[in-house]
Amino acid sequence: MSAPPRLTLALPKGRVMEQSLEVLRAAGLRLDTGGGARALRYDAGDATIIEMRNADVPTYVELGVADAGVVGKDVLLESGSQLVEPVDLGFAACRLSLIRPRGATGTVQRVASKYPRLTGDYLRRVGSGAEVVKLSGNVELACVSGLADAVVDVVQTGATLVANDLEEVDVLLRSSARFVVNRAALKLKHETLRPLIEALRGLPGSF
Numbered sequence: 001m002s003a004p005p006r007l008t009l010a011l012p013k014g015r016v017m018e019q020s021l022e023v024l025r026a027a028g029l030r031l032d033t034g035g036g037a038r039a040l041r042y043d044a045g046d047a048t049i050i051e052m053r054n055a056d057v058p059t060y061v062e063l064g065v066a067d068a069g070v071v072g073k074d075v076l077l078e079s080g081s082q083l084v085e086p087v088d089l090g091f092a093a094c095r096l097s098l099i100r101p102r103g104a105t106g107t108v109q110r111v112a113s114k115y116p117r118l119t120g121d122y123l124r125r126v127g128s129g130a131e132v133v134k135l136s137g138n139v140e141l142a143c144v145s146g147l148a149d150a151v152v153d154v155v156q157t158g159a160t161l162v163a164n165d166l167e168e169v170d171v172l173l174r175s176s177a178r179f180v181v182n183r184a185a186l187k188l189k190h191e192t193l194r195p196l197i198e199a200l201r202g203l204p205g206s207f
């Protein structure tokens, strides 16, 4: 009998990486840490891990370079990728919110964000004609510096808002980490993926 097919998993660098490895191990995969601090691709026991910026995870999974991965719902929606999303892993919970300087009034004319698609959808929904400016990080600085009169960004603890005298004025969506799967891989590697998905669903905090 042949061994079940091996997976390649796309995981985001940084805070979410350790939590992703933890839940995958709890679901029964034997995964070693490592390959060295700068390794981008390494064999980690039961799977091959490829590491990337979170915004690139949907692309690697959609194009089939990775069979599955872990990514925030906010990033997944922004990507527009049509992936199978069988498990909400529950961690990395945050809100994607419209943020303004505390006490600001008046019409919003320019909104900066790393999420231009979701920001544009939101502005159309609320009937605003504000312009969207795409930034890559430290997005709250746009409000603080006057580049924009509002930003759409992630709020997790709220500490960044407090430190910069900003306030959350609307919530666009609630996000958390999702296990995402390539559609073809779900069929071709079902022997490996089905039990993994079931085990991930059964973990405390997942649904």
Ligand code: PRP
Residues within 6 Å of the ligand: 136, 137, 138, 139, 140, 153, 154, 155, 156, 157, 158, 159, 160, 161
């Ligand atoms: C994220 C987000 C906010 C901050 C919110 O930034 O963009 O700036 O965390 O978290 P808080 O509510 O707990 O303060 P991150 O450091 O992930 O990266 P970025 O600044 O490059 O967007």
